[in-house]
Amino acid sequence: MASRYSLKGKVLPKLVSSIWLIVLFNVPYSVLSDDVNCIVHNEEFMECTWSHNGGKINYTLYYWYGSNPAEECRNYIQQDGYNIGCNFSANEIVQFKDFYVFRNGSNDSQNISRAAQIFHLQDQVKPFPPGNLVVNATEDNGLLLHWDAPMPTERCLEYEVRHQNNKEKEWQKASVSMQRNFNLASVDPEKFYTFQVKSKVNIYCGTTQLWSEWSLPVHWGKNDTQKENSKEAFRTYITVISLVGLILLVICLIRSERLKVIIIPKIPNPGRNFDPLFNNHNGNFQDWLGVSKDTLEGFKSSYHENVCIVSESPPDSIQSSIHGGSYEHLGRTEIPGKSFSPDGKGEAHPKFTSPATLFSDIAVFVESSRYDINENIYVRV
Incomplete structure (x- = not known):
């Protein structure tokens, strides 16, 4: 007798669910499916969800406990305008009692229904x-x-x-x-x-x-690990900043010619220093240096030597002795125009010459001597 009642308790809910399916949706009772997954979260609420495989089919969910009438979901979970689940509040959850769900789909041409599923909600609890x-x-x-x-x-x-x-x-x-x-x-x-x-x-x-x-x-x-991680992160941070700064410096050097000259000065070319002398001043050294004419005149000597005209007279014995001889005798310098001849006593007496001969002698003397300005004397060359 006990086994008979036990069998009745197992068969009756399935029979009731099949009758509800036939009456409500006019579909035959089929094998239970596992398309819907129901989870009771910490006994505070329950979610029954299913996957949407695309297409235009939109499903509705019906549920009931034991032999109670079926009810449609009151709070659907939607994605892209399609139903993908149903939310149940705490007062709609009854544990230790068979819980049935049935999913019915429809599109423009036909109805697509899934077989009913049964859950024991006390086995579907997931705590926080x-x-x-x-x-x-x-x-x-x-x-x-x-x-x-x-x-x-x-x-x-x-x-x-x-x-x-x-x-x-x-x-x-x-x-x-x-x-x-x-x-x-x-x-x-x-x-x-x-x-x-x-x-x-x-x-x-x-x-x-x-x-x-x-x-x-x-x-x-x-927490030594956190300190090590902090040090490693700091080193990484410094390395990244250094690399970024180096890259920015290279970019500035490439794009800024002025900054490039400051950091990396160019080696001067001495050959180009004289380009303005020929390009701008046509080789005029005075204009290129910027020296005025008055300054340049100050460097010139104030001494001027007069031009002396020299003429030659016919050679004679006296001229030959003057041209070939020396004016210095006995430590003295003879003056042109005067000649000395020793007498019998060993003394020299002046000998007078003609004016033409004297002029010629003076010219020869000037030609073979130079005048020292500082000493005011003639020096024999």
């Missing part, structure tokens, strides 16, 4: 991540991690903790049944530890594999 993680050091050189449950029904949750330090690359994981704390023994105070926790409904309240997301991390210890 645990919050308010706190880690404290214990007296026995350990760490105690504590957190808050994301759902009011704390006894229906189990947790998983993962932790690592700055010397390890892989996470260490540990399962926690229903406690909201975790003890890590024998920690190194020189290391930097990181903790995270996630949760799911345990076997006493449902059979699900829907874990929550990992919680926000909580840290404990010396």
